[in-house]
Amino acid sequence: MNKQVILLADAETVPAMELFESLTAAGISVLVHDLNETGELVEVYPANSAPPLAVLYEILPRANPQGLRLVVHRVKELWPRVSLVACRRELHGPGRGGPARPDNQTLKRLGFRAIADSPPQLPALLRQVEDVVGTGELKLPEGFKPVRDSRAFSLPRSVRTQHLRGAFALLASLHLASDQKEAGLAVLAGVARLVTADRWSIFLVTPNSNAEAVKFEPLAGRKFAAAGALLFDQEWQRELLDDVEPPAEPESSAAYEATTRIETIRKTENGRRVIALPLVSGERVVGVLEGARIRSDARLFSRSEAALLTTLTIPIAAALSNSVRIAEAERLSLTDDLTRLRNARYLRQFLVNEIKRARRYRSNVAALFLDLDDFKQINDLHGHLAGSHALMEIAAVVLPSVRDTDCVVRYGGDEFVLILTETGIDEAVQVAERIRMKIEAHRFTGGRRLRFSLTASFGIAVFPHHALSPQQLVACADRAMYQAKAANKNCIRVTATSETVHKDGDAEPSLVGSPLFQRIPGEKLIS
Numbered sequence: 001m002n003k004q005v006i007l008l009a010d011a012e013t014v015p016a017m018e019l020f021e022s023l024t025a026a027g028i029s030v031l032v033h034d035l036n037e038t039g040e041l042v043e044v045y046p047a048n049s050a051p052p053l054a055v056l057y058e059i060l061p062r063a064n065p066q067g068l069r070l071v072v073h074r075v076k077e078l079w080p081r082v083s084l085v086a087c088r089r090e091l092h093g094p095g096r097g098g099p100a101r102p103d104n105q106t107l108k109r110l111g112f113r114a115i116a117d118s119p120p121q122l123p124a125l126l127r128q129v130e131d132v133v134g135t136g137e138l139k140l141p142e143g144f145k146p147v148r149d150s151r152a153f154s155l156p157r158s159v160r161t162q163h164l165r166g167a168f169a170l171l172a173s174l175h176l177a178s179d180q181k182e183a184g185l186a187v188l189a190g191v192a193r194l195v196t197a198d199r200w201s202i203f204l205v206t207p208n209s210n211a212e213a214v215k216f217e218p219l220a221g222r223k224f225a226a227a228g229a230l231l232f233d234q235e236w237q238r239e240l241l242d243d244v245e246p247p248a249e250p251e252s253s254a255a256y257e258a259t260t261r262i263e264t265i266r267k268t269e270n271g272r273r274v275i276a277l278p279l280v281s282g283e284r285v286v287g288v289l290e291g292a293r294i295r296s297d298a299r300l301f302s303r304s305e306a307a308l309l310t311t312l313t314i315p316i317a318a319a320l321s322n323s324v325r326i327a328e329a330e331r332l333s334l335t336d337d338l339t340r341l342r343n344a345r346y347l348r349q350f351l352v353n354e355i356k357r358a359r360r361y362r363s364n365v366a367a368l369f370l371d372l373d374d375f376k377q378i379n380d381l382h383g384h385l386a387g388s389h390a391l392m393e394i395a396a397v398v399l400p401s402v403r404d405t406d407c408v409v410r411y412g413g414d415e416f417v418l419i420l421t422e423t424g425i426d427e428a429v430q431v432a433e434r435i436r437m438k439i440e441a442h443r444f445t446g447g448r449r450l451r452f453s454l455t456a457s458f459g460i461a462v463f464p465h466h467a468l469s470p471q472q473l474v475a476c477a478d479r480a481m482y483q484a485k486a487a488n489k490n491c492i493r494v495t496a497t498s499e500t501v502h503k504d505g506d507a508e509p510s511l512v513g514s515p516l517f518q519r520i521p522g523e524k525l526i527s
Contacts, residue, residue, distance in 0.1 A: 004029040005126065006079065008057045008071065014274075015058060016089050018445065019119040022393070025442070026123035028053070028398035035074065053126050054085040054113070061090065064100055065110060072111035083113040085131050087122060088256030114338070118447065120392030122397050124340035128331070130404075135472045164196050167312060174319035179326070180204070183319045184220030187289065191312070192222070193230040193307045197275075197291040198298070201225050201247035204287045204320075205259050214259055219287065221247030247290075254278060255288045259322040264310050266301050276303040277309055279317035286320050289313060334412040336410040338388055339395040347417055351470040354421055358463055366428035368418040368437070369459040369477035370398075373489040375414040378452065390454065393444050401435045417474060425462050425494060432458040432492045440490065455490035457481055466495040 005023065007030050009015050015032065023030055031052070055075050059068075073086050086107050098407070104115045114129050116122045129391065170190030177183035184202045192200055201221040205214050222245070224230070254265040258276035262285065265276045273293040279286050289309070291301065334346035351365070358365045372394070379387040398408055400417065407419040418435075420428055436456060443451045459481025467473040476495040484493040 003027065006052045007032050008035050008055065016119060019087060022119040022122055022396050024432060026396045028126065034142055052082055054083045055079050056085050056087055058089045059086045060286050063102065065106065068110050076310040084111060084305060085114050085125065086112045086118060087116045095320050118392065118394050120389060121131050122338045123396045135194055166190065166232050170312065171315050174315060177319055177323050180219060180320055180323050183323045186218055187316050188222045189236055191309060192224050193232055193236065195291065195309060197224065198294040199292045200288055201290045201356045203247065203251050203290065205285050216251040216255065218246035221245060252290060255290050259285055264306050265305055273298050273300050275306060279313050279320060281317040281321040286317050289316065293493065339392050339410050341395050342407060342409045344409060344411055349475065350407045351419055354419060355463055355470050361424045361462050364424045365463040366420040366423040367461050367473045368420065368428060368478040369481040370416040370418065370456050371481050373455045373457055382446050382450060386448060386450060389447035390444045397438050397442050398435055401431060401438065425465065428460050428462060429492060429494065432460060436492065452469060457484035457489050458492040459484060460492065461495040
């Protein structure tokens with residue numbers, strides 16, 4: 001599928017050519033849209049094509065927050081469901097004066113989802129933006145004042161002892177949630193034991209292109225067959241480990257009323273007894289909790305049940321908001337600052353999971369260890385800034401050659417590791433050769449319109465042929481890479497197919513007498 005982004009432009013500044021080059025090298029097409037166009041935009045991209053990955057806007061040194069607010073507002077009107085990504089741009093020559101441009105925190109507060117410090121970072125950044133879940137926040141209406149009295153956070157006096165214990169169990173489970181889906185699952189498992197219903201759902205709430213309208217994004221839903229009393233027991237603990245599914249049915253009109261009126265709604269709707277509670281965190285509505293009793297003889301949700309749930313919406317909303325911040329902090333801790341690729345910490349987590357999956361389904365996992373040849377000469381000749389820029393360009397060259405399910409990691413310095421899921425030796429060699437040729441053919445700019453060449457040496461190891469553990473898999477690929485370095489560089493070596501398995505289960509591959517693939521410039525791939 002062809003991936004594309006929308007690049008915003010105006011009459012004053014021509015988009016940087018480096019931006020087009022970085023995206024094109026990564027297999028991403030660019031659709032330029034003039035911000036000065038007026039009138040209604042009926043269709044920004046063809047109806048039969050996939051939505052754009054993001055809307056891009058270049059942040060110039062003289063950019064000011066007021067002008068950026070107008071840009072964000074215009075983007076929300078035209079592309080309400082597409083992420084807005086900023087890319088910083090340095091101007092050379094006249095026009096560099098003006099106020100200092102906003103920092104990253106200010107840009108995110110204005111509405112930018114992610115910020116690239118330079119065009120070569122965009123491909124890796126856009127790949128991450130594809131998987132990011134929105135925060136689901138809606139500003140409260142003017143004049144609304146959040147409750148500040150601590151007494152409002154206490155549970156109703158009439159609540160029963162078992163409900164009191166259950167409420168604390170629910171609150172305790174929310175602290176363990178690392179993302180919105182885990183928090184939503186804990187909420188559903190808990191409220192179903194406090195208040196019986198046939199179905200409980202959580203919807204995130206976001207503003208629509210119309211300032212007065214909102215849209216609902218399904219987060220989590222669960223049906224409860226008997227709608228009878230449930231206990232905070234081992235079954236409750238097992239539910240916290242289950243996978244969460246989005247609600248099977250759309251939101252009710254009660255959910256819309258609860259969101260717009262910022263109050264709990266109890267009503268009968270299409271023969272169902274419905275309760276909807278707005279989830280308010282600080283000065284924002286982040287979502288709505290909805291319960292439904294579908295049976296014909298079901299009773300209305302009582303005032304005491306509504307009071308209990310209303311009190312719990314405060315920590316529930318806080319957990320949903322905090323889980324977004326936790327997930328973002330976790331993402332940043334697993335991302336390389338320079339290239340925006342994943343880092344070695346993420347590699348360990350990813351590889352452990354993929355090895356487990358491969359063991360279960362008896363499939364393969366390939367590790368490609370890539371090391372740039374004579375990279376120190378680039379730093380010596382052109383400076384470390386040019387070298388750092390070249391590493392960002394490497395990311396843009398490598399990413400189009402792998403699948404979205406694969407993992408590309410900056411391992412350290414000028415070393416990169418690629419993990420290819422469900423990939424055998426032959427396929428791994430083909431991928432490595434494709435990347436090797438792309439790197440060799442690419443002309444690097446170093447961020448200063450330089451034109452220099454780089455090559456890379458590759459080492460390949462495949463689970464379970466060469467290693468039986470994640471650590472050994474990377475070590476074998478690293479060792480094969482040094483074999484490529486010892487040959488002619490700019491070539492590919494594969495770890496031995498034979499291995500010695502120790503009693504502890506680790507594999508010690510032997511490179512002696514094993515078939516090694518080597519790419520020698522001007523010759524075919526040989527073994």
